Amino acid sequence: MKTKRLAILGATGSIGVQTLDVVRAAPERFRVVGLSTHSRWPLLFEQARAFDAKRLVVTDSSLRREVAASDDPLADRVQWGDAGIAALVSDPEVDVVVAAMVGAAGLFGAIAALEAGKDLALANKETLVVGGPLVTALAKKNNASLLPIDSEHSAVFQCLQTGKRDEVAKVVLTASGGPFRNRPLKDFDDITVEEALDHPTWKMGPKITIDSATMMNKALEIVEACWLFDLKPDEIGVVIHPQSVVHSMVEFKDGSVVAQASPPDMRLPIQYALTYPQRTPGPARKIDWGKASTWEFFPPDFERFPALELGFKAARLGGTAGAALNAANEAAVAAFLVGELSFKDIVRLSRDALDHHPYDAKPTLERLLDVDRWARLEARSWISRMRGTSWRGAPSSSSSSAPSSSSTS
Ligand code: NAD
Numbered sequence: 122m123k124t125k126r127l128a129i130l131g132a133t134g135s136i137g138v139q140t141l142d143v144v145r146a147a148p149e150r151f152r153v154v155g156l157s158t159h160s161r162w163p164l165l166f167e168q169a170r171a172f173d174a175k176r177l178v179v180t181d182s183s184l185r186r187e188v189a190a191s192d193d194p195l196a197d198r199v200q201w202g203d204a205g206i207a208a209l210v211s212d213p214e215v216d217v218v219v220a221a222m223v224g225a226a227g228l229f230g231a232i233a234a235l236e237a238g239k240d241l242a243l244a245n246k247e248t249l250v251v252g253g254p255l256v257t258a259l260a261k262k263n264n265a266s267l268l269p270i271d272s273e274h275s276a277v278f279q280c281l282q283t284g285k286r287d288e289v290a291k292v293v294l295t296a297s298g299g300p301f302r303n304r305p306l307k308d309f310d311d312i313t314v315e316e317a318l319d320h321p322t323w324k325m326g327p328k329i330t331i332d333s334a335t336m337m338n339k340a341l342e343i344v345e346a347c348w349l350f351d352l353k354p355d356e357i358g359v360v361i362h363p364q365s366v367v368h369s370m371v372e373f374k375d376g377s378v379v380a381q382a383s384p385p386d387m388r389l390p391i392q393y394a395l396t397y398p399q400r401t402p403g404p405a406r407k408i409d410w411g412k413a414s415t416w417e418f419f420p421p422d423f424e425r426f427p428a429l430e431l432g433f434k435a436a437r438l439g440g441t442a443g444a445a446l447n448a449a450n451e452a453a454v455a456a457f458l459v460g461e462l463s464f465k466d467i468v469r470l471s472r473d474a475l476d477h478h479p480y481d482a483k484p485t486l487e488r489l490l491d492v493d494r495w496a497r498l499e500a501r502s503w504i505s506r507m508r509g510t511s512w513r514g515a516p517s518s519s520s521s522s523a524p525s526s527s528s529t530s
């Protein structure tokens with residue numbers, strides 16, 4: 122296999138660090154050209170030394186003075202903000218860009234990478250949720266591959282290789298059900314940040330961990346799957362699988378179901394995105410077939426996890442719906458993490474933003490970014506209204522909006 126030369130955006134996060142584990146295990150196959158972080162520059166410098174990365178990017182430009190004051194010789198090599206990301210991803214030495222930033226902030230780097238014609242190994246699902254039609258069209262135009270890292274989508278990608286596209290009946294995404302799968306619904310009002318951050322099977326960054334607890338993560342993944350595999354929302358099913366060993370399945374027209382299974386370890390889907398179409402030994406854990414195990418599957422409870430319905434709705438609406446849902450959820454999760462919002466209000470707020478946003482079926486990038494900004498502002502005023510009324514429960518002005526399939530404002 123030819124050496125793959127990588128740019129890793131969001132190198133200091135959970136996916137970024139695990140990408141470097143994959144590189145460390147096979148130095149003959151990979152070379153790190155550049156790395157980015159938002160604010161954890163001391164870790165970025167450590168990584169740069171360990172992997173001899175020539176380009177370093179810090180996206181939080183307010184840290185310029187702090188980094189300069191460090192007197193670290195690497196400080197002079199740092200490039201800043203979006204300009205730094207654009208320079209890194211378009212470096213002729215880069216073959217593959219790993220998009221491991223969190224949130225809609227990842228959209229810029231993903232688009233810049235595709236504009237430069239680079240293959241994109243995509244962990245940042247928000248990129249497709251917000252900009253699905255633009256991002257997939259850009260990849261096609263520039264003949265760049267979109268390689269999924271998200272474990273469910275990597276699983277679907279692997280399963281799809283066993284049949285033809287027109288033989289697919291259905292894609293079934295698995296979900297662990299998170300920490301609240303069995304918690305009595307009447308106790309959902311008391312959910313604490315600590316409880317929501319305690320995921321039973323995966324160790325991930327805080328935003329996606331909260332998304333897994335609300336199941337907004339699965340909602341975003343429904344939209345992501347539609348764009349990655351050109352699926353209609355009703356070709357997608359969701360099943361709760363608490364063990365997180367079967368990462369997703371494809372059901373073919375004859376009724377045969379092909380599943381991809383491996384222990385919950387992101388290093389496998391990361392590596393597969395980087396070695397595709399080949400498979401190579403790697404650091405990911407393997408299933409111990411000498412041990413008895415049980416794999417369970419349950420239908421999802423839409424009352425317990427109302428976020429799921431929002432994923433199907435955003436996927437059906439398309440256009441600006443993903444951008445509105447994603448930005449409102451990002452703002453709501455941030456507010457929950459600092460104690461400004463209750464757990465149940467994350468989904469209530471997100472639903473209101475989705476239902477009331479200025480919908481556009483065929484948006485430009487500027488329009489998507491406008492809707493992203495609108496939803497974040499709307500989230501702030503939702504939180505202020507709610508805090509002005511009662512701590513638990515949606516504000517009365519916006520709690521009864523009916524689901525609609527077109528613009529409501
Ligand atoms: P994380 O919070 O651990 O790391 C996020 C990374 O993005 C960090 O390097 C951080 O410096 C950078 N970052 C944060 N804010 C930024 C901003 N405003 N601009 C630029 N960079 C910024 O997150 P994670 O768990 O590694 O998740 C990264 C992405 O991968 C998310 O989109 C998540 O949904 C997806 N994902 C993660 C996992 C997982 O197991 N962690 C699994 C599937 C998908």
Ligand code: MG
Pocket residue numbers: 271272273274342
């Ligand atoms: Mg996933």
